[in-house]
Amino acid sequence: KEKVEITKEQKALTKVIVEAYNRHQIPQDVAKKLLQDQYSVEENFLLLTEMATSQVQVIVEFTKSIPGFLSLDHEDQIALLKGSAVEAMFLRSAQVFSKKMPNGHNGILEERIRKSGISEEFITPMFNFYKSIIGLHMSLEEQALLTAITILTPDRPYVKDHQAVEKLQEPMLDVLRKVCVLQHPQEPQYFARLLGRLTELRTLTHYHAEMLTSWRMNDHKFTPLLCEIWDVQ
Numbered sequence: 001k002e003k004v005e006i007t008k009e010q011k012a013l014t015k016v017i018v019e020a021y022n023r024h025q026i027p028q029d030v031a032k033k034l035l036q037d038q039y040s041v042e043e044n045f046l047l048l049t050e051m052a053t054s055q056v057q058v059i060v061e062f063t064k065s066i067p068g069f070l071s072l073d074h075e076d077q078i079a080l081l082k083g084s085a086v087e088a089m090f091l092r093s094a095q096v097f098s099k100k101m102p103n104g105h106n107g108i109l110e111e112r113i114r115k116s117g118i119s120e121e122f123i124t125p126m127f128n129f130y131k132s133i134i135g136l137h138m139s140l141e142e143q144a145l146l147t148a149i150t151i152l153t154p155d156r157p158y159v160k161d162h163q164a165v166e167k168l169q170e171p172m173l174d175v176l177r178k179v180c181v182l183q184h185p186q187e188p189q190y191f192a193r194l195l196g197r198l199t200e201l202r203t204l205t206h207y208h209a210e211m212l213t214s215w216r217m218n219d220h221k222f223t224p225l226l227c228e229i230w231d232v233q
């Protein structure tokens with residue numbers, strides 16, 4: 001059985017990514033808000049667009065802390081951010097949803113989200129994804145590294161220098177693989193399952209524009225930043 005060692009450099013890289021991940025959290029806790037009050041579909045839509053807008057700003061700050069990112073071609077930097085923003089948003093939502101809360105609160109949160117205004121057909125695929133994330137019991141390191149790996153996906157549309165992005169993503173994949181082996185010794189396939197979630201995440205993001213335009217209300221208003229990031233309006 002090969003002994004898995006995390007090198008000094010890999011420890012340093014993980015520390016940088018986890019610290020950036022912790023630093024760039026969404027300010028207000030949306031789960032607490034949703035548990036406190038029942039909102040109308042219009043208020044929920046507004047809350048969603050506010051959360052998504054602040055999440056994009058947070059992801060930009062997190063990404064700028066990824067070693068080497070700022071040395072990439074500037075247009076490629078934009079292409080990576082634009083190409084991963086929706087996935088990062090669903091990944092973040094899944095992580096918020098997977099947080100253990102006092103008895104019954106998780107059930108109430110699920111109920112509030114089901115009734116938020118999202119149309120029926122998207123509820124099952126969205127919760128299937130959330131529950132598959134919950135099932136993984138991801139550590140903070142795994143969440144932070146997986147988010148960085150998602151952003152550093154070389155085959156996003158309009159990325160010119162794939163090689164340069166691969167060179168940044170590979171060390172993240174190496175250290176994530178080792179972290180998985182060390183933190184889930186009984187599950188040799190854990191790393192593969194974790195990456196498999198990224199595939200499920202991509203299918204979920206296919207629906208995101210329709211999820212928004214089919215929100216059970218008329219006249220959906222988006223911020224300019226969201227029009228950029230979401231394929232809406």
Ligand SMILES: COc1ccc(-c2nc3ccccc3n2[C@H](C(=O)Nc2c(C)cccc2C)C2CCCCC2)c(OC)c1
Pocket residue numbers: 026030031034044045047048051052055089090092093094096097112113116118208211212
């Ligand atoms: C595109 O369609 C979506 C996307 C996300 C969710 C979503 N899943 C969640 C899981 C747990 C907690 C909240 C959750 N959200 C929304 C939210 O804010 N996501 C969120 C964002 C956007 C950024 C940062 C961080 C988060 C959590 C709530 C927005 C207000 C109505 C209820 C959903 C969604 O729910 C219907 C539909």
